[in-house]
Amino acid sequence: MDAQAGLSKADRLRSLKRGVTVVVLAVGGLAGSVVVADERLELVGHLDLSRYEGLWYEIARLPNRFQDQCAGDVTARYELLGDGKVRVTNRCRTPGGNWSEAVGVARRNASDGREAALEVRFAPRWLSLFPFVWGDYRVMALDGEYTHALVGSRDRKFLWILARQPVLSEAAFETMVSEAQGQGFDISRLEKTVHTQ
Template sequence: MSNLYSALFCTFIFISSFTAYAQGSDVPVKTIPTLDVQRYLGTWYEVAKYPNWFQKKCVSNTKAVYSVRPDGNLKVLNSCKTAEGNVSEAEGVARQIGGKDSPKLEVRFAPAWLSFIPMVWGDYWIIDLDGQYQIAVVSDPRREYLWILSRSPQIDRKSYEDLLQRLQAQHYDVRKLELTTQTEAK
C-alpha cells in the first residue's frame, strides 16, 4: 500500500508542477525570514489543512514528527487515525533548499531510489511561525497546499483568528481550510 501511496504522490507532484499559481494569485508566497531547524524538530499537531487526496483517509489525530537523520536531512513521520480506527503512517525525508536557516524545504515520501527525480520532491515552505515555535503554517509556492500546525493538539481561538487574517493577507482562501479533529492529549 505504501508503494501505491508513493507512486500516486509522485504522479501528483509531476502534474502539479505544471500548474503554477493555480490559486489565482500571481503574488508570490512569502516565507518567514529564517528557520532554526533545531527548534522546529519534534512533534507538530495538524490544526487545519486544505483538503488533499493523500490525506483523504485521515479522520483525526494527524501529526508530524521531525527528527535529524544521520545524513543531516530531516526524517518526517506523518501519522493519522483512519475511519476504521487504525493508525496510518508515512515516513519521508525533508531537506532544506538554500542556506542552513532557509525556511524553504522539500519533502519526499517516495522511495529513496526515486530521489534523483525532481518531481518526487514537494515544496514545504514555512510561511508563518510564531517566535516561540509553537504555531506554524506550511504551504507551497502555488498555494495548493496549506497546513496549520501546533505543538499542542489545539490552539486558542484568538491565535487562530489572527493567523487566518495573516493568511488572507497572503492571498490564501481560508474558507477552504478544514479543521482537524485531535482527540489525543499532548
C-alpha cells in the same frame, strides 16, 4: 446603436478594464513576455531546524488527496538527521479507527535559497533524483517560541496550521488564517482537524 449605451457606469468601467487588459496581454505577447502574477510566498526569515524538530499537531488544513484517509488525530514528527535532512513521520487516525503512517524526508530547497523553503518527499529514496517527487514545504509564519506554524506550498494548493499541542488559541488560529488569506490561499476550504487524544 452604441452597445454600451444601456450599461451602467460601473459596467462600462469593467468593460473598459477588460479591454485594456486584453491589449496589455497582446502587447506583452508580441514583446515576448506576458506578465504572470508573482507566486513567491513570504516566508519566515529564519528557521532553526533544531527548534522546529519534534512533534506537531495538525490544527487545520486545506483538503488534499494525500490525507483523504485521515479522519483525525493528525500529527507530524520531525527528526534531524546527520546529513542536514529531516526525517518526517506523518500519522493519522482513519475512519475505521486504525492508524495510517507515512515516513519521508525533508531538505532545504536549494533553488529557493531561503531557510524556510523546504521540500519533502515520501517516494522511495531511489526516486529522489527526480524533481517531481519533492513537494513544497514552506514555513510562512512561526511564533518566536516555535509553538505554532503556518506551512504552505507555492501553488497555494496545500496549507497546514500546526501547533505543539492538539489545541490552539482562537487568537493564534485567526492570526494564522489571516496570514494565509493575505498570501492568496483559499481559506474558505480550510478544515479543522479533530483530535481525540
